[in-house]
Amino acid sequence: MTTPPPGPIILFDAECVLCSAQARFVLERDRAATFRLAAMQGEAGRSxxxxxxxxxxxxxxxxxxxxSRVRRDSDAILHIYETLGFPWRLARILRLVPARLRDPVYRLVARNRYRLFGKRDSCWTAPERYRDRIL
Incomplete structure (x- = not known):
């Protein structure tokens, strides 16, 4: 695998309807093009x-x-929203809730994401205008 481009990379489940919607949401609102995305099912994402x-x-x-920094669970989601800018950065208020309370809720949704939101028959692909931000 080649060295990924600089900047944060969001690794997401491209078969998950919720996760794919989140990826699309980020691409559409990340005006500074801060984030790159990698599907966990792809070669770069798997690695x-x-x-x-x-x-x-x-x-x-x-x-x-x-x-070298890796964020996961609720910390990853909050970091994404904080980075997107206003009004999304207001999600930062959720940091008042300790991670030991936030993360179990995150994991409950993550464990049941296919049941709650559905699973795609094939991996989501980004629109052409965002392809340069997908690994």
């Missing part, structure tokens, strides 16, 4: 997942990888 201790065949969390 990054394994490197950071996540099974790409049974992803339990979204990851945000920024150099």
């Amino acid at each position: 990054l997942c394994r490197r950071h201790g996540l099974d790409p065949d049974d992803p339990a969390s979204l990851l945000v990888v920024d150099g």
